[in-house]
Amino acid sequence: MPGDSSETPATFSIPTPIRSLLVLGLIYTFLVGVSSLETGIKIMGEDTQERLFSSVSNPIAALCIGILGTVLVQSSSASTSVIVGLVATGNISVDDAVPMIMGANIGTTVTNTLVSLGHVRHSGEFKRAFAAATVHDFFNVLAVGILLPFEMITGFISDIAIWISERLVGSAGSEWKSPIKAWVKEPVGWIVDAWEATGMSGNALGTIVVITGLVVVLAALTFITKNMRQLVADRVERSVNSVLGKGSGSVAMLLGLVITIAVQSSSITTSILIPLSAAGVLSLRNAYPVTLGANVGTTITALLAALATSRPEALTVGLVHTTFNIIGIAVLYVPPWWRDVPIRLAEGLAEIAVKRRALAVGYVMGAFIVLPLIGVAVLR
Secondary structure, three states: OOOOOOOOOOOOOOOHHHHHHHHHHHHHHHHHHHHHHHHHHHHOOHHHHHHHHHHHHOHHHHHHHHHHHHHHHOOHHHHHHHHHHHHHHOOOOHHHHHHHHHHHHHHOOHHHHHHHHHHOOOHHHHHHHHHHHHHHHHHHHHHHHHHHHHHHHHOHHHHHHHHHHHHHHOOOOOOOOOHHHHHHHHHHHHHHHHHHOOOOOHHHHHHHHHHHHHHHHHHHHHHHHHHHHHHHHHHHHHHHHHHHHHOOHHHHHHHHHHHHHHHOOHHHHHHHHHHHHHOOOOOHHHHHHHHHHHHHHOOHHHHHHHOOOOOHHHHHHHHHHHHHHHHHHHHHOOOHHHHOHHHHHHHHHHHHHHHOHHHHHHHHHHHHHHHHHHHHHHHO
């Protein structure tokens, strides 16, 4: 009846084909943003570039920058895409970018840890949720602790990535003709021309183009994630509930990989697990391998970003991200004597957090903000 307040207004729903086309358009916009970032940095003077990127030559400072950058934007996909763009400009070498990529892997775990704090009022739920969240933290920290020194001494991870990228697009120092680079060239030119029309030039122009690129990248990834979640939300929930209860580590890992590629966000994948774990529906041992698959799945964004550049080094960095996560699984999950270490550490921290809940907040602030800030301040 007209005027009846009990009637529910119809909600607008975008048809699936149109939403799919929207996602493709957003991916294109994301690539334009990455290319704009690269172009803006190239416009800056060499002195400005040197001041901006001098601190990343220290691997621990670079690691901390990777953590802070990812915590700031709440997305390893965004931060690794930016790192790829920086490498494409030639201002950051592959060796300097490797610790930043590893830092991004640590920083991305903050989201699901924050989600677990939502259960802090109920001891049993909070204990299970906090353990499910921090098992991801501990795995990534242990992987970096083992593989970063190994990489610095041997260059093993970057050597694998270089070997693959050389066979795909050529050797470092050269340029390869990426068709995607050509597709995004004109919109990037429009951005530069639009800011030049305001009278900007030199460092000011380069800075505003970089900022524009960052805004475009973050906005595009946000809307890609939102729309992909709408497209696959029901399937994700059904898959999680049906597959994880079977307890197969490899299947759970594959599920985490597929979901993360689909929604373009490892944070969404891992955060789905927190309420299921808190409710006791999902055990910590079943949730753990999903986070490892999510680690690998999230690397697809950096690989996609590399396609918007013309330097083989950019693709190498994207491949470093993938290689690092695969080797991390091989080292810390495949051997049975290592597999339970992150689980035991997470369970131990959860026991402490339940008894002293302020320490849970202190852990998040300290591990993801305070310590990285100190690392950057002291070591840059």
